[in-house]
Amino acid sequence: xxxxxxxxxxxxxKKMFSAHEGVEDISFDVYDHELLTLLGPSGCGKTTILRxxxxxxxLDAGQILLDGKDIxxxxxxxxxxxxxxxxxxxxxxxSVMGNMEFxxxxxxVPEEERKRRIHQMLELxxxxxxxxxxxxxxxxxxxxxxxIARALVQQPSVLLMDEPFSALDxxxxxxxxxxxxxxxxxxELTIIFVTHDQEEAMAISDRIAVIHQGVIQQIDTPAEIYNxxxxxxxxxxxxxxxxxxxxxxxxxxxxxxxxxxQNGSQGEILSVMMLGHYARIRFRDNATGQEYKAFLxxxxxxxxxTGMRIDYTYEHFVELNQETQA
Ligand SMILES: Nc1ncnc2c1ncn2[C@@H]1O[C@H](COP(=O)(O)OP(=O)(O)O)[C@@H](O)[C@H]1O
Ligand SMILES: [Mg+2]
Numbered sequence: 204x205x206x207x208x209x210x211x212x213x214x215x216x217k218k219m220f221s222a223h224e225g226v227e228d229i230s231f232d233v234y235d236h237e238l239l240t241l242l243g244p245s246g247c248g249k250t251t252i253l254r255x256x257x258x259x260x261x262l263d264a265g266q267i268l269l270d271g272k273d274i275x276x277x278x279x280x281x282x283x284x285x286x287x288x289x290x291x292x293x294x295x296x297x298s299v300m301g302n303m304e305f306x307x308x309x310x311x312v313p314e315e316e317r318k319r320r321i322h323q324m325l326e327l328x329x330x331x332x333x334x335x336x337x338x339x340x341x342x343x344x345x346x347x348x349x350x351i352a353r354a355l356v357q358q359p360s361v362l363l364m365d366e367p368f369s370a371l372d373x374x375x376x377x378x379x380x381x382x383x384x385x386x387x388x389x390x391e392l393t394i395i396f397v398t399h400d401q402e403e404a405m406a407i408s409d410r411i412a413v414i415h416q417g418v419i420q421q422i423d424t425p426a427e428i429y430n431x432x433x434x435x436x437x438x439x440x441x442x443x444x445x446x447x448x449x450x451x452x453x454x455x456x457x458x459x460x461x462x463x464x465q466n467g468s469q470g471e472i473l474s475v476m477m478l479g480h481y482a483r484i485r486f487r488d489n490a491t492g493q494e495y496k497a498f499l500x501x502x503x504x505x506x507x508x509t510g511m512r513i514d515y516t517y518e519h520f521v522e523l524n525q526e527t528q529a
Pocket of ligand 2: 249250
């Protein structure tokens with residue numbers, strides 16, 4: 204990880220649909236073999252950025268450089284990128300083999316090599332032996348795995364994935380994350396992954412770009428984003444956070460960093476909820492009326508009851524300015 208090679212450079216990318224819709228000035232780098240996630244709420248511009256990189260939108264301004272070469276004028280099929288979309292975008296009238304073969308045939312890859320590559324990719328996503336099945340005979344998770352294999356078999360330089368697991372139920376989604384991570388590490392693929400799900404982003408990414416209203420707020424490792432958020436938006440969008448007013452600024456404190464003391468006077472417990480291995484405790488600061496949350500390990504939470512008076516403190520906090528931006 205010492206010397207990181209830049210694979211893709213996005214420079215001042217602009218794509219506006221109307222005065223306030225789109226992205227105005229997006230710049231970031233993607234490293235070789237990295238899984239970079241674009242994370243943000245619906246409508247913040249994630250798909251727009253991805254489609255610009257894939258060549259499905261013409262840019263209003265800016266550049267996209269791959270290995271130093273400007274690819275922003277190329278049509279999608281001439282770009283060394285491949286995109287996996289939100290739904291299962293397999294062709295329903297073609298078998299798994301037909302779906303896998305289509306683009307390779309267009310590229311005139313010889314039959315023997317075609318079969319070898321397809322077999323290898325289906326094995327990688329644990330779908331070997333399913334060549335003759337049609338999409339309607341596969342589960343959602345299986346279809347999405349074929350869609351990933353179909354993108355990979357074309358040996359893209361960068362794989363673009365737009366909320367690829369959003370149509371799957373929670374359990375399969377979690378196992379697909381692990382699968383994707385494994386595949387990415389085995390193939391040393393460079394991936395730009397889009398999601399609005401902060402938990403998914405935290406679980407699979409090497410780095411996360413947090414986007415709000417068309418602007419990248421922070422781009423960092425999951426741990427940095429979690430422990431050192433640089434804005435109120437990032438702090439509140441990822442995980443749970445308390446905001447404690449202090450001298451015209453805010454101290455952002457994670458609920459698990461709250462320390463409670465029984466028989467105090469600062470606050471009062473509003474509720475205690477057992478959530479398996481930890482308890483979620485809501486309390487109110489008596490002086491300000493502000494409500495906060497604390498997560499305590501199960502064994503430390505037994506003593507606390509609704510209505511109990513407590514003191515509270517915290518070990519770790521991040522100081523943030525109140526944002527003027529809406
Ligand atoms: N083809 C389009 N025509 C007009 N407006 C669009 C188009 N695509 C996206 N937008 C607008 O651009 C903004 C960003 O959309 P999008 O990139 O799809 O966000 P996300 O993928 O983060 O949900 C939204 O306000 C959306 O309504
Ligand atoms: Mg989208």
